[in-house]
Amino acid sequence: MTLAGAAVRRNKAASGKSQDVSGHRSALLLAWYDRHRRRLPWRALPGETSDPYRVWLSEIMLQQTTVKAVGPYFEKFTARWPTVAALGASSLDDVLRMWAGLGYYSRARNLHACAAAVLRDHAGVFPDTEEGLRALPGIGPYTAAAIAAIAFDRRTMPVDGNIERVVSRLFAVEDALPKAKPLIQDLAATLLGPSRAGDSAQALMDLGATICTPKKPACGLCPLNDNCAARERGDQETFPRKAPKKTGALRRGAAFVVTRGDELLVRTRPEKGLLGGMLEVPTSDWLAYQEDNAARAQAPELKVSRWHRKAGVVTHVFTHFPLELVVYTASVATRTRAPAGMRWAPIATLKDEALPNVMRKVIAHGLGDLPG
Ligand code: SF4
DSSP states (O other), X not given: OOHHHHHHHHHHHHTTOOHHHHHHHHHHHHHHHHHHOOOOTTSOOTTSOOOHHHHHHHHHHHTTSOHHHHHHHHHHHHHHOOSHHHHHTSOHHHHHHHHTTSOOTHHHHHHXXXXXXXXXXXXXXXXXXXXHHHTSXXXXXHHHHHHHHHHHOOSOOOOOHHHXXXXXXXXXXXXXXXXXXXXXXXXXHTTOOSSOHHHHHHHHHHHHHHTSOSSSOXXXXXXXXXXOHHHHHTOGGGOSOBOOOOOOOOEEEEEEEEEETTEEEEEEOXXXXXXXXXXEOOBOOOEETOOHHHXXXXXXXXXXXXXXXXXXXXXXEOSSOEEEEEEEEEEOOTTOOOOTTOEEEEGGGGGGSOOOHHHHHHHHHHHSSOOO
């Protein structure tokens, strides 16, 4: 037996629960879902069939992003590209532009690659198994399980952050994340009923988002409150247990906001790596403990009468490190040519470009505002 399997057994034994309890829980959960399900733009209404395209698009957008932030982007994408085939036939530039502001841009590139693969290799129809879905670009184990369960009603349980929290509380899982993931996955699967796998998963997601919240869970309203180990102990908020976070060291650098009339000097970042393929103003390297002068010395080679150092700094937190940028501004003569690898872009249309949030902050800091 695997360690996780043994732990599942231990948990069940320790709480004296049987298969009947699991069945009872899944029935309670589905009955609660039928009354309290959230209305979400990508979710089929009761009695409707889920559209795999909408399920997939929402799952990719929701990775590391909130439901509230995703809503308008989802509407924009589906209005412009109503089917996966339409998205697959679009250009990567258009997708990146539309994605700008949602962050984690490798998702946008994978989104485009995935749509193109579905169009090219599957005649515009998503595969209906976890295995087939996982073979597509940007679809990992969680997303494959989510699409398989929600769009195709495959009997599988995708475990997102909300489900992790609910399950770790229901079973009082003492192991810390991320080590506890396989155990939580196995325990979550015990909440699947004989049918309606997608609804079971969405019910747990909704329960985590609306009732079993990180702080002050509303246990009195929870359909599973009779069988919740953490509630019995009264320490619900301490779950899931988490290993201490290792944050990267602060990196520092300089950004150069150079105008030529109503244009701004920009360049495109390399395809691979952080913010790959996105637009930026020229910057120095981003290094830990970099001195201001060393960063300032990496300004683009231009005839500039004087660099102005803007007061304050722009801060941004990436997943692995926080960043602090000093912003220098300058304006140059009308005929000035852009240095190699850079170009002049009209300031008025910048908001439509694939500009990551950190660059929006830098430009707004340098120009006083980002037009539009
Ligand atoms: S009883 Fe409370 S802690 Fe337990 S699952 Fe329900 S909301 Fe979460």
